[in-house]
Amino acid sequence: MTKIRIAIQKSGRLNEDSLKLLKDCGISIDNGKDQLRAAARNFPMEVFYLRNGDIPQYLRDGVVDIAIIGENVLIEKGEDISIAEKLGFSKCRVSLAMPKSKEYRAISDLQGKRIATSYPNTVKNFLKDRGVTADLHIINGSVEIAPNIGLADAICDIVSSGSTLFKNNLKEVEVMLSSEAVLAVSPKISGAGKEVLQKLQFRINSVLQARQSRYVLLNAPNEKLDTIIQILPGMRSPTVLPLAEEGWSSVHTVIKKDKFWEVIDELKSAGAEGILVCPIEKMVL
Structure with missing residues (x-):
């Protein structure tokens, strides 16, 4: 039977939640420490452990057939990629935040301001829809420090509990979008791959229904x-x-x-x- 190739985040909470979902679906993954590719023992599947931000391009190119990825990453880098299922875990929001000492009344307060982010497309589209222009500083990594060192007036980042913002003396001022883990599908998936995907989705739906x-x-x-x-x-x-x-x-x-x-x-x-x-x-x- 054709094997389906699935990408999951290389490390972090999304990695753990994704592997737990596959395990709950009865799929055993034979992966060793630091292995970037592994096979399932009892299901026609290969798992690729990739950097989250690289996954949309791997899907677009057909290197992998499906992926468990944050919806926010697809909105930023893969709006052309279809979503088969919303998975209900790894929930977060993508928000704009400013120093607590700065007054904020409306989105127009960000006009002409410097915003540090690793989500430039998301921020640009959000501000454009509201008639606001800002100077975006693209940072790959921790953006929370940017206002404290004078690099930016505000930031855009993922927010879960809000504790990171609190520690950096920042306040959340606008929620741009809510996100959760999704099952994304490559536009180049084969017919045989779609058949395996249907079997996987049946298992996933059974697990998600049970969790709820x-x-x-x-x-x-x-x-x-x-x-x-x-x-x-x-x-x-x-x-x-x-x-x-x-x-x-x-x-x-x-x-x-x-x-x-x-x-x-x-x-x-x-x-x-x-x-x-x-x-x-x-x-x-």
Whole structure:
């Protein structure tokens, strides 16, 4: 079977999250320390460990068929490359920041200012759409120090928790875009490669659905069963089984992780008892 070639970030959190996703998809990677290319043991796949900023060109040239990459990198360097899946991890935002001591009222305050960034295209397009012109200083590396050494009046960078900005006495003034890891596809992927990609996407979707859901088991008095079932947003409808104790039933269902506490509170108020919540490893719809 044709092997699909996937690029992932060489190091860092996105590397770790990407490898975990592949592992959760049941794909075992035979890679040693500092290896830049590795084969999967039980799936037709080769993994290329590349610098994040280089991945869009590798996709464009067809050196790799797919990649797990930050959406922000594609917006900056690969807007012509299609996205097959948004993966829901490695979330961040690309923001403009200024020293805390400087007053900021509106985007027009950046007119004619010096902005240090490693995302020049993103900044240029964002400012152009708002009628603002600025002097961009392209820096590959840590840009947070630029205002402190007089190199720039503001910066554009990735923000996750905001702790790096805080440490450098900076404040976030504009969020230009929100980003997460995505599965990107080369425009030169072969027909056989697309077939393997479909198999991979099936596994990925099963894992992502499971990550977003929780399996719930509870006991309910039969006289309150209808009310409790109406609260539960099951995949189709909850499974209801009689308990050994007369007048009681066991209810099983799946709920979305982001609705968890809201639903649990309603269930308790409706008379549910013995509520058990379990993570789900895979979920095939």
